[in-house]
Amino acid sequence: MTDLQNNQNENKSNISKMTSLNKETNVSTNCLKTPKGMRDFGPAESLIRKNVMKKIITCFERHGATTIETPVVELMGTLTEKYGEDSKLIYELKDQGGEMLALRYDLTVPFARFVATSKIQFIKRYQIGRVYRRDNPAMARGRFREFYQCDFDIAGIYNTMLPDAECLRIIHEVMSDLNLTYKIKINHRYILDKIMEFCGVPESMFRTTCSSIDKLDKMTWDEVYNEMVNEKKLNSDVAEKIKNFVYKNGKEDVIFWLENIFKDYKDTKLISTFNDMKSLIQICKDFSMDHCISIDLSLARGLDYYTGVIFEAVLVDTNGIGSIAGGGRYDNLVGMFTKKNKSVPCVGMSLGIERIFSVLHKNMKKEKKLRQCTTEVCVVSGQSNMFSNRVKIVSKLWDNGINAETPYKRNKKLLDAFQYCENEQIPLCVVVGEMEWNENSVVIRNQFTREQLTVKIDDMIDTLKNLLNKPNV
């Protein structure tokens, strides 16, 4: 090829004659950035993300989960009436003939639609994908408009709390695998509703009152009280009564305390809910993870679709990151997509993987540079007439499953090539020299020890594989 730099001017004039490409240069240079709240990830960040995702997938598969994929775009009607106050954050597409579309807001509602569409009765699946929220981005705190979610869900009718507990266990395993210290708050939607009823909250205000209480992890009681009484017009006596409940947290003791308060309620569903919560704690004990969990009556979670157990994991000793995983039981969501509301009960959890990345990224900056390059062998030469032979050698390495490259330039200097290998931490070089080539040989050089040995080309692959400790690929 002619030197591209020299040809650039000529090239440009030809191209602008032929196409309209360069006319719009002004438009394009204004577009040097990504949309608000969205990001590029370069090789180093992508590698960290890839490694974290691999650990998470390993954990999901340890639990026998399969994976599915649903579109990033859904019909608008699929998403409406599922997210409560958050619905205003849904990203809509332009109507381009026929369908009202939106970008998915989470992976849970699409999963429920998938279960209904595919008429599935039971499935344990994970899904990793991007979701979209037209939120006010706060990049420093890991809040974006486009971000990954990692979800694990179990759909099916079972008579134990084991699926619910397994979601907690997954959080436990992922956090442990990533060396993060965390705790999980647990609550139950039905208990929350009964507390509302007990305190005298009007039924129509159950959800909005809960969503105020849910802010207690970020706001003081006075602020929450103010929101409930002055903004949402809740009776002040009622708000005072709620205070007795929301600071309660612990394990079975909280359930015993509630059982006592509600002992005159002849509500069989409430009784079985209390028993469910005790079973859940028992299974967490059998999982040796009960030290990480606590019942927390202020936890409410905003999304409309939850019907049973709800939970949220927060990091300990990491200020400002907030919840890092959350989930719960949503027994009626699939039914909303089926005729006659034929329900498939579900429970699941979602990992806030972007927040995990931002924590790990901070930790990693303290450590030494990550090797980004996957190349194991670099084929180099000091002589420009060896170009074709370098190409033949690198081709042979690829044929044999060795990660390899050779400089693209015809006359790359040997010392520059060695320097490149050192920077990129490429362990081995094959040096192609005219003298050796005439004897069907090449030199293999260890970039770390600088040891060199001359081998016949026929023995080169075996020698390299031995040096790389690589079995047949």
Add this chain to the structure above:
Amino acid sequence: MTDLQNNQNENKSNISKMTSLNKETNVSTNCLKTPKGMRDFGPAESLIRKNVMKKIITCFERHGATTIETPVVELMGTLTEKYGEDSKLIYELKDQGGEMLALRYDLTVPFARFVATSKIQFIKRYQIGRVYRRDNPAMARGRFREFYQCDFDIAGIYNTMLPDAECLRIIHEVMSDLNLTYKIKINHRYILDKIMEFCGVPESMFRTTCSSIDKLDKMTWDEVYNEMVNEKKLNSDVAEKIKNFVYKNGKEDVIFWLENIFKDYKDTKLISTFNDMKSLIQICKDFSMDHCISIDLSLARGLDYYTGVIFEAVLVDTNGIGSIAGGGRYDNLVGMFTKKNKSVPCVGMSLGIERIFSVLHKNMKKEKKLRQCTTEVCVVSGQSNMFSNRVKIVSKLWDNGINAETPYKRNKKLLDAFQYCENEQIPLCVVVGEMEWNENSVVIRNQFTREQLTVKIDDMIDTLKNLLNKPNV
């Protein structure tokens, strides 16, 4: 937990009282489907896709490529004026305050924007991601509105055709790894333009005439001739002249033939282009893949951004699938995103992975059922009072990195559990029985041979790992 089926009615009335969830059931049940041209992938399909992608990534990394990620959404201005006649297929988002946004149309333009944004001088990267086209879907032929692309690109200034040839080599390796038979057509934009000039096509009609010629793989000469002369108003003599070129294909012989035709042109760029094409063929020979390539003067490729070599791979012996990979050199695209048009030359290729999936899917249907389940050990019991002990055992397996599950029901019958393992091809069971438990033992059962052995719980992990041939995880 109380039996969910029995509680469903009660549940429903409570929920509908509390939230507005069920009011909109009619909306949701109409939304049982995915948007037009988009699809769900269940566990079996996802597994095939995952395995294919793994092979492709292995190949990309064999060539020392890193990976990056860019947003699915780009500023509209980033995408305008890059795709020629295809621009009408870009998916736009609703203007929701401030930014005009669109879903990405390919991964090439976002890559060029990324290179410009990050001020990168050289990079070899791959990217796998979904792209969006408001095209008329033809699902049976593998044409969708949302689909994956797998791209491999090399950016940087080099004085050989090696980067261009490496793209062809990557196609070769992926096709070979997937046991597909293919051939690659190669052409060059500058040669095409000189042919247009030679035949007397007006400069303003170069691109649109090329895009007609490009249809020769799907249309007859008469249809293409008709489009050029009657629709696009090209002079009929000119069209006749073009015919002499477009059926020409071969190797160096085509270049020699062209050199002869253009021998009186004193165009140094054309001379160096011919030399480039001969170098490219030589490198393909050194790569032992020259039998798979041919220069084909009818190949044009529609996208505006190509400036040099262009290529397209088609499957041999698979009717109707069309091109399965394509790409080329685009030396000015990065420059469109930088001030003063500071260019970074690029060459790259994109794998039509959906078409590959649809071919592999057809082939695979002939073969036996794929194992979808990742579970290696199922913990079962014939007694319902062993539920808590099953939970303890499965927890121990997870702790030791063994893929395991236990039935969610308290009283799952032993034979049903064995049947489930057989269906899912789960190789091992741990049977928890009361008698063995009292002696700190469990039974390990091989589901294929039906052999059973009783082991102490302390020895269970080692025994299972030996049976699974699994080193310490």
